[in-house]
Amino acid sequence: MKQTKPETLLPISVVAARSGLSVSAVRFYEERGLVSSRQRVAGRRVYGRSVLRRLAFIAAAQKVGLSIAEIQAAMNQLPAERAPSPKEWGQLSEPWKARIDQRISELEELRRSLEDCIGCGCLSMSSCGILNPQDEAAAQGPGARWRMPPEPTPPGAGESESAGNPSEVL
Incomplete structure (x- = not known):
């Protein structure tokens, strides 16, 4: 009979360090339901190793330009209790x-x-x-319609110095 070894649980500080995120970012994603901790050990959150893949997926989705709501909708299609397979990731990201x-x-x-x-x-x-x-x-008619904003006038500069500012006329 094959024995399965228990899953390694990671404290939030290790998850944050390995994912390149801050602890508060991991908590934020957990509050939004994008990741979940397995349990608390001595009052502290611990996560399964699969959370690292989920966090990597979130980072990739954000680089694509997806909003948190879009990422959440996508993540809801994935298994929460294990890391998704490459096929599942591929279908989701297509x-x-x-x-x-x-x-x-x-x-x-x-x-x-x-x-x-x-x-x-x-x-x-x-x-x-x-x-x-x-x-x-x-x-709007002939001539320039937009102009660059004028450069700030240095303190103490007289009006004669700023009158010829070339950025005021196109």
Whole structure:
């Protein structure tokens, strides 16, 4: 007959250190039902080793951009008493790939916009894809519509010094 050894229980301080989180973050996730302690030993929380995988999953989900509520809904689909299998993790994270692909697409578009503007110096409010996408300012009439905020005037500087501040005029 094969004997199973008892699961190693970890105090919250060890869970926090191994997961790279603070003790208060582990408690926060427990309050939200994302992880659970097994019992209390001498009044202190202890966790099964599987909590480390759950915390790693939470961190990955947050990097994807999921909210705590979305993570909680996902975690509710997983077994609480053991670490999920790679297949279970894969099924759960599959829908997130579209979200990552969307973010990649947005960042690539931002890169293209920046590449068009680097070194341009045109200050064209009618064609600038960053400051005036789709020529939104055209409906307001000719000329510049937005300006950079003025630089702060150093204490004691006279009005004549700030009158020619180039950031006030485009």
